[in-house]
Amino acid sequence: xxxxxxxxxxxxxxxxxxxxxxTRDFAGISGGILKIKLEQLLKVESVHEIIVSxxxxxxxxxxxxxxxxxxxxxxxxxxxxxSSTNIEEFINYIPSIINSEHIxxxxxxxxxxxxxxxxxxxxxxxxxxxxxxxxxxxxxTKIQQFxxxxxxxxxxxxxxxxVKWPRTQDLKPLYEINHAFxxxxxxxxxxxxxxxxxxxxxxxxxxxKSFDIDWEDDFKLAEIIYEKYFxx
Numbered sequence: 001x002x003x004x005x006x007x008x009x010x011x012x013x014x015x016x017x018x019x020x021x022x023t024r025d026f027a028g029i030s031g032g033i034l035k036i037k038l039e040q041l042l043k044v045e046s047v048h049e050i051i052v053s054x055x056x057x058x059x060x061x062x063x064x065x066x067x068x069x070x071x072x073x074x075x076x077x078x079x080x081x082x083s084s085t086n087i088e089e090f091i092n093y094i095p096s097i098i099n100s101e102h103i104x105x106x107x108x109x110x111x112x113x114x115x116x117x118x119x120x121x122x123x124x125x126x127x128x129x130x131x132x133x134x135x136x137x138x139x140x141t142k143i144q145q146f147x148x149x150x151x152x153x154x155x156x157x158x159x160x161x162x163v164k165w166p167r168t169q170d171l172k173p174l175y176e177i178n179h180a181f182x183x184x185x186x187x188x189x190x191x192x193x194x195x196x197x198x199x200x201x202x203x204x205x206x207x208x209k210s211f212d213i214d215w216e217d218d219f220k221l222a223e224i225i226y227e228k229y230f231x232x
Contacts, residue, residue, distance in 0.1 A: 004100040005047045005122060005183070009037065011108060012081040013056035018219050022108050023058040027223045027231060031062045033213065036226075037108040038066060043115040046122045047104055051097060055081040088193055095189040102185050105195055109213040110180035111222060112230065113139070113205065118181070121203050125183045128201040135197030136184040140175040141210040144168060175202055178210040 011022045011034065026032040041050050050071045052063045055078055063071050074097045080090050094103065104122070106113075121137065128134035145168065149156045157172040181203075188197045208229070213219050 003102075005102040005104050006098050006100040007041050007044075007047050007050040008053065008094060008098065008103050008105045009041070009050060009108065010053045010076070010105075011056050011059045012054060012076070013058070014081075014083070016083060017214060018216050020058065021213055021219060023056070023062055026111075026219075027226045031065070032108075033111045033222075034059060034062050034108045035065075036111050037106070038063065038071065040113075040115045040118070041106065042066070042068060042070060044118045044122070046119055048100065053094075053097065091189065091195055092193055094195075095186045098186055100186070102183065103189065103195075105182040105184075107179060107181070107212070110178070110209075110211070111213070111226060112209050112211055113180045117205070117209060121181060121183060124201065124203055134199050134201035136182070136188060136200040137203055138182045138196055138200050139178055139180040139205050139210070140202045141178045141207065142173050142204050143176055144171050144173045146171065147174065175204075176210075178205060179212060180205060180210060 015021050021032075022034040023032045026036070029035060038050065041047070048070070052059065052071060052073045053076045054060060054073070055076050060073055060075075063073050077093075079085065080093055094105075102125075104118070106118070121139070125137045128137060146158075147156050148154070154160065157174055158166055182195045184195055184197055189195070192198065208225065211218070211222060211225065213222050
């Protein structure tokens with residue numbers, strides 16, 4: 001389907017660091033961060049379908065509760081749902097279940113990235129492809145702090161032989177891949193066996209938007225942030 005984008009939203013059962021992190025109650029919301037994410041994705045008009053890839057019955061139950069034709073549940077093979085699964089093997093599987101030319105990979109564990117951010121990301125993606133300067137796009141967090149490499153005993157983003165302690169705003173910025181989302185073409189998935197191309201563009205998210213739930217403390221802190229800034 002020319003110029004169509006599918007959301008790809010993966011979950012799996014058996015989360016080790018945060019038990020049932022995608023579907024457990026979050027800030028008093030039944031269905032948790034998965035429900036929040038699906039509500040956001042359904043509001044993105046520029047993406048025509050949401051592929052929920054999972055082996056988790058609770059995920060399927062939450063997705064089914066929306067009763068939306070835009071949401072398509074694809075049960076993932078068990079060998080691609082293990083903590084030991086090779087990420088490249090998983091990446092190679094993804095385009096086989098997508099019915100669009102482009103894949104917008106998102107995660108429920110980034111609850112503060114909203115439909116507005118996703119719409120802006122789609123617009124930026126089309127713009128960078130049209131420029132032919134970039135071939136994909138992913139979300140990053142800008143880091144402009146003093147970063148020290150223990151092995152070399154040096155800062156990695158400025159030359160201390162010139163200025164030992166420059167102003168923070170004068171440091172060379174670096175960019176952390178925050179895993180909130182990736183947008184890439186199906187053809188690039190097949191060509192490079194990767195969720196980015198050879199020359200990706202950055203979509204910079206602020207610190208709150210970049211927040212990723214990876215540990216139990218993250219989950220508790222995210223609930224506080226959501227209650228304070230996002231819950232209606």
